[in-house]
């Protein structure tokens with residue numbers, strides 16, 4: 001948190017879209033959040049119109065296919081310390097969420113990739129940048145952020161199981 005605060009508070013505001021895309025730590029935090037908590041953990045249901053082979057598995061014609069990107073994002077084959085929130089893993093890495101890196105598919109891939117990818121990612125980054133830049137955040141009772149319950153519940157999209165209660169203090 002300190003690293004992203006420092007990165008944001010040395011930049012001029014209001015933040016432009018161009019500045020936001022050049023903030024490595026903010027972008028790394030966004031990527032790491034999408035890796036561990038993809039909003040659509042099974043993507044949208046896909047359909048195999050023909051029988052096909054994928055990595056030695058046969059997918060029969062007319063199958064309904066779910067891609068578990070939640071599990072892929074936590075697979076120790078691809079990710080070191082997969083359950084830890086470590087944004088630094090994305091610093092200096094070429095991994096992108098644009099559908100070419102199959103270990104990181106929070107927006108899906110291929111013809112049905114999320115068409116709102118650019119809009120959604122820019123919006124979240126801008127909102128996060130402003131919330132972090134202009135407020136100091138703490139937990140009620142000065143609770144330790146490390147103890148925050150990050151349990152999830154599956155709905156149409158993934159949701160935090162317990163509501164997030166935070167105290168903002170304005171910081172100009």
Ligand code: HEM
Pocket residue numbers: 039040043044045105106107108109111112113114115116117119120121124
């Ligand atoms: C952080 C924000 C967002 C995330 C993580 C996200 C994620 C996804 C995912 C995983 C899919 C399924 C892709 C697949 O099955 O391969 C999807 C589909 C879709 N998304 Fe997004 N999305 C986001 C924002 C948006 C926004 C802002 C819009 C519209 C303005 C949007 C519109 C759509 C539409 C229309 C589809 C269905 C595409 C199709 O089935 O052909 N999304 N999104």
